[in-house]
Amino acid sequence: MEVNDTIVIPNSEVEEKETIMSNLDSDKTKAEFIWTLQATWHLVNTRLEMDQAFDQPVCKKKKLWELVAEKVNAKLSESEDAGAAVKAYECDLKWRNMLATYRKNTERAKRLGSASVHWEFFKAMHDVLGKSREEIEAQRKAKLSGTRIGRAMASKKFTRILPTPPAIAAPCPARPPQDVLQLYMELQERKMNMWAQQKALEERKIEAINNLAQAISSLAQKNNEQVSKDGH
Secondary structure, eight states: OOOOOOOOOOOOHHHHHHHOOOOOOOOHHHHHOOHEEEEEEEEHHHHHHHHHHHHHSSSSHHHHHHHHHHHHHHHHSOOOOOOOOOOOHHHHHHHHHHHHHHHHHHHHHHHHOOOGGOOOTHHHHHHTTTTHHHHHOOOOOOOOTSHHHHHHHHOOOOOOOOOOOOOOOOOOOOHHHHHHHHHHHHHHHHHHHHHHHHHHHHHHHHHHHHHHHHHHHHHHHHHHHHHHHHOO
């Protein structure tokens, strides 16, 4: 006889679990921000308006991104389809990705012309970010000229240091035929001297070997004579 065990879960427990799961899903939905075209445009316009603040040598980027997120959320709240609020780090990450896309399109525009770029954010970003370094430096100098430090720097005369030109090696003069022949003769003479030294060294080795052989032969002969004397 088979017995089927059936576990009965109270309805209250099931409802409680469903409530918890629904709350988690709703919290996750609230925490998740989706970059729509409108939200992206708000980010681009806000960030470009604050470009000078971000370009300062000393600034707290975290505070600036919090201000960017605050302005973007304020603009989104004015629209009827306002959803989750964007956070500062989300604005920072989105802007980094857009900068990467902007640089790729900038290279494309240099190679193929501006008409080849169809990215909707390129013109707005290029109008601000496309300034040359000379223009930015000129603006900074113009702002600095009105300050005490700028006037002090302007009153001083600076000697421009020019880069040292690279040393150009003098061309090697062509040797006349007599010099070439003389050099060849010197090389041949050196080879002959080396050959003679090597030959003398070999002769010394042979002489040393012969002397050693004679010494061994003499020693063996003396030993034989001594043995013959002892035998008698």
